[in-house]
Amino acid sequence: xxxxxxxxxxxxxxxxxxxxxxxxxxxxxxxxxxxxxxxxxxxxxxxxxxxxxxxxxxxxxxxxxxxxxxxxxxxxxxxxxxxxxxxxxxxxxxxxxxxxxxxxxxxxxxxxxxxxxxxxxxxxxxxxxxxxxxxxxxxxxxxxxxxxxxxxxxxxxxxxxxxxxxxxxxxxxxxxxxxxxxxxxxxxxxxxxxxxxxxxxxxxxxxxxxxxxxxxxxxxxxxxxxxxxxxxxxxxxxxxxxxxxxxxxxxxxxxxxxxxxxxxxxxxxxxxxxxxxxxxxxxxxxxxxxxxxxxxxxxxxxxxxxxxxxxxxxxxxxxxxxxxxxxxxxxxxxxxxxxxxxxxxxxxxxxxxxxxxxxxxxxxxxxxxxxxxxxxxxxxx
Amino acid sequence: xxxxxxxxxxxxxxxxxxxxxxxxxxxxxxxxxxxxxxxxxxxxxxxxxxxxxxxxxxxxxxxxxxxxxxxxxxxxxxxxxxxxxxxxxxxxxxxxxxxxxxxxxxxxxxxxxxxxxxxxxxxxxxxxxxxxxxxxxxxxxxxxxxxxxxxxxxxxxxxxxxxxxxxxxxxxxxxxxxxxxxxxxxxxxxxxxxxxxxxxxxxxxxxxxxxxxxxxxxxxxxxxxxxxxxxxxxxxxxxxxxxxxxxxxxxxxxxxxxxxxxxxxxxxxxxxxxxxxxxxxxxxxxxxxxxxxxxxxxxxxxxxxxxxxxxxxxxxxxxxxxxxxxxxxxxxxxxxxxxxxxxxxxxxxxxxxxxxxxxxxxxxxxxxxxxxxxxxxxxxx
Numbered sequence: 001x002x003x004x005x006x007x008x009x010x011x012x013x014x015x016x017x018x019x020x021x022x023x024x025x026x027x028x029x030x031x032x033x034x035x036x037x038x039x040x041x042x043x044x045x046x047x048x049x050x051x052x053x054x055x056x057x058x059x060x061x062x063x064x065x066x067x068x069x070x071x072x073x074x075x076x077x078x079x080x081x082x083x084x085x086x087x088x089x090x091x092x093x094x095x096x097x098x099x100x101x102x103x104x105x106x107x108x109x110x111x112x113x114x115x116x117x118x119x120x121x122x123x124x125x126x127x128x129x130x131x132x133x134x135x136x137x138x139x140x141x142x143x144x145x146x147x148x149x150x151x152x153x154x155x156x157x158x159x160x161x162x163x164x165x166x167x168x169x170x171x172x173x174x175x176x177x178x179x180x181x182x183x184x185x186x187x188x189x190x191x192x193x194x195x196x197x198x199x200x201x202x203x204x205x206x207x208x209x210x211x212x213x214x215x216x217x218x219x220x221x222x223x224x225x226x227x228x229x230x231x232x233x234x235x236x237x238x239x240x241x242x243x244x245x246x247x248x249x250x251x252x253x254x255x256x257x258x259x260x261x262x263x264x265x266x267x268x269x270x271x272x273x274x275x276x277x278x279x280x281x282x283x284x285x286x287x288x289x290x291x292x293x294x295x296x297x298x299x300x301x302x303x304x305x306x307x308x309x310x311x312x313x314x315x316x317x318x319x320x321x322x323x324x325x326x327x328x329x330x331x332x333x334x335x336x337x338x339x340x341x342x343x344x345x346x347x348x349x350x351x352x353x354x355x356x357x358x359x360x361x362x363x364x365x366x367x368x369x370x371x372x373x374x375x376x377x378x379x380x381x
Numbered sequence: 382x383x384x385x386x387x388x389x390x391x392x393x394x395x396x397x398x399x400x401x402x403x404x405x406x407x408x409x410x411x412x413x414x415x416x417x418x419x420x421x422x423x424x425x426x427x428x429x430x431x432x433x434x435x436x437x438x439x440x441x442x443x444x445x446x447x448x449x450x451x452x453x454x455x456x457x458x459x460x461x462x463x464x465x466x467x468x469x470x471x472x473x474x475x476x477x478x479x480x481x482x483x484x485x486x487x488x489x490x491x492x493x494x495x496x497x498x499x500x501x502x503x504x505x506x507x508x509x510x511x512x513x514x515x516x517x518x519x520x521x522x523x524x525x526x527x528x529x530x531x532x533x534x535x536x537x538x539x540x541x542x543x544x545x546x547x548x549x550x551x552x553x554x555x556x557x558x559x560x561x562x563x564x565x566x567x568x569x570x571x572x573x574x575x576x577x578x579x580x581x582x583x584x585x586x587x588x589x590x591x592x593x594x595x596x597x598x599x600x601x602x603x604x605x606x607x608x609x610x611x612x613x614x615x616x617x618x619x620x621x622x623x624x625x626x627x628x629x630x631x632x633x634x635x636x637x638x639x640x641x642x643x644x645x646x647x648x649x650x651x652x653x654x655x656x657x658x659x660x661x662x663x664x665x666x667x668x669x670x671x672x673x674x675x676x677x678x679x680x681x682x683x684x685x686x687x688x689x690x691x692x693x694x695x696x697x698x699x700x701x702x703x704x705x706x707x708x709x710x711x712x713x714x715x716x717x718x719x720x721x722x723x724x725x726x727x728x729x730x731x732x733x734x735x736x737x738x739x740x741x742x743x744x745x746x747x748x749x750x751x752x753x754x755x756x757x758x759x760x761x762x
Binding site for chain 2: 316342344347351369374380
């Protein structure tokens with residue numbers, strides 16, 4: 001058979017053709033007016049996506065680099081922080097914080113369990129010297145979305161800043177930084193921003209900027225003051241990922257044209273169709289707080305979960321994701337993120353049904369695709 | 382919603398990513414050893430696909446140019462010819478033949494009706510001075526495949542040459558030129574050869590070459606002797622479509638790697654799945670001789686066929702084809718051709734089901750996709 005690869009993993013995501021084509025064009029130099037204009041256009045676009053009037057900085061790094069940048073600009077060795085760990089990326093906040101010698105109060109949640117603003121309020125009362133709270137917006141490892149709005153409501157009444165890893169969630173689910181009172185927002189380029197990995201975006205609130213004054217971590221590459229100063233000159237302190245910035249302009253054009261609300265709604269419909277499908281197949285979601293980014297589904301009893309993902313990927317060339325860490329073999333994940341459309345979901349569900357059927361799992365063949373189609377028939381515009 | 386375009390029309394077809402990428406590379410000059418090597422590699426690849434030891438010529442033209450090349454090299458004004466017209470492209474043979482002042486005996490068939498070797502034998506008995514018989518291998522307008530093997534069996538016993546328009550069929554359905562005794566085979570680049578339009582391929586049997594000796598049509602651009610002479614020097618008489626030739630090398634690599642038999646089987650499985658789906662939806666095929674290239678389906682009563690195609694294309698961005706000529710609004714066509722896979726068919730059927738459902742056609746929602754999935758579950762490798 002002729003093999004075509006379908007990517008329905010939670011990042012990287014498929015890239016719009018116009019953005020791909022940008023990478024095939026001759027590269028330009030970054031210390032030029034042409035590039036400065038593009039950089040500033042991307043800056044404005046990302047501010048729109050972030051919902052902020054603050055500067056958003058473009059760092060050549062993965063999302064993890066953006067997370068580290070938050071920590072080294074805000075804090076000092078020994079500072080008390082709270083990290084909310086409901087999955088692999090929440091766990092990462094704790095790992096970075098400990099690597100830098102912070103005093104970490106880690107809230108370890110079962111993957112997919114909710115965490116409320118009230119719980120955070122109690123935690124902050126228990127640790128009144130907390131300087132920062134770290135959370136994820138959407139946890140791709142479990143397919144969850146956290147209640148950042150209520151977290152921000154709580155932190156805004158304290159001295160602690162709220163730092164949010166929105167790497168996978170930005171653009172897919174609401175997180176208006178200024179409106180909600182998020183202090184630090186970190187995003188990545190390879191999710192709903194729809195370009196390849198390589199850029200971390202980060203913005204600080206006034207409260208976060210104030211905290212940087214007392215921060216004693218040594219820093220150079222991630223020193224946001226350097227980025228701020230360069231931004232005033234319409235440039236970057238170090239060599240920017242030129243092609244990615246140019247590609248980002250292209251996908252921001254798409255986002256601005258459709259509007260951020262429509263982009264959330266797009267993801268919501270894809271997510272609803274996916275969940276309707278897996279429920280029709282008699283499968284169970286891992287998360288009690290499922291979000292717009294990815295759906296994590298429990299492997300049914302009697303099915304080898306690793307073998308299942310392998311068949312979907314190798315036989316049908318549909319790159320769903322397996323489970324990470326202790327959930328390897330126990331769940332699979334379908335992303336509905338970025339440049340994906342209704343038929344990417346139909347494709348994923350179809351490959352999943354054929355594989356389950358082949359592996360002897362009992363269900364009504366075709367019912368998943370039918371359920372997804374029912375959502376799309378009703379909601380696709 | 383974020384719009385992604387899906388192409389399931391009978392040419393052009395989706396192009397493999399590696400072949401697309403070739404077009405983004407800097408162009409090279411054609412009077413160079415580098416290009417000559419590529420040209421000869423493509424020549425060998427196309428000979429393999431044609432199933433011939435004859436030279437295959439690369440003409441910068443659409444498939445229609447290749448058809449005209451056959452006529453102006455073989456015949457003279459007033460010559461008697463038979464054209465088999467079972468659709469838009471069979472009709473074109475008659476149009477070209479008349480434009481050049483040939484004496485045309487046109488066999489006009491209902492679209493989708495078969496035509497046998499016995500019928501052709503009788504026709505040749507009725508017109509014993511016939512110099513050439515013109516047929517299509519696969520008629521995309523009606524989704525039919527003709528029995529070229531039996532036509533060749535008949536013509537091989539006469540002085541008439543058999544000229545076959547295999548523009549859409551080559552690579553998708555068998556037509557081994559030398560084995561079957563086809564005298565002239567014409568193909569295009571934008572179907573199962575999986576690159577953009579712009580190249581016509583043409584090969585002549587010894588019997589056809591002999592006929593060129595007596596041909597009196599004036600010719601220059603399409604004079605195959607010029608192409609033959611240039612080929613001896615590993616080049617082309619006029620500027621070749623350089624990028625297309627380089628792209629063609631890439632897709633021929635795919636074809637050679639999988640093997641031509643597997644390529645036919647690939648198309649056969651896609652076609653079977655498509656037909657299983659439309660039958661499950663209670664729809665009727667137009668053709669009594671359906672082929673591997675495209676499936677033409679009658680629009681059910683009470684449904685506005687033009688509106689139907691419009692919704693599938695504009696709302697779902699799935700580019701199935703409508704009917705041509707007098708079949709506009711009466712049929713729709715799904716291609717299963719070239720760089721398409723199982724999920725392109727699933728996508729097409731899914732969009733069709735959602736559209737029919739929206740338009741009030743009564744059927745079991747989801748049954749088409751299910752039927753296609755049953756074929757793929759059984760046959761996809």
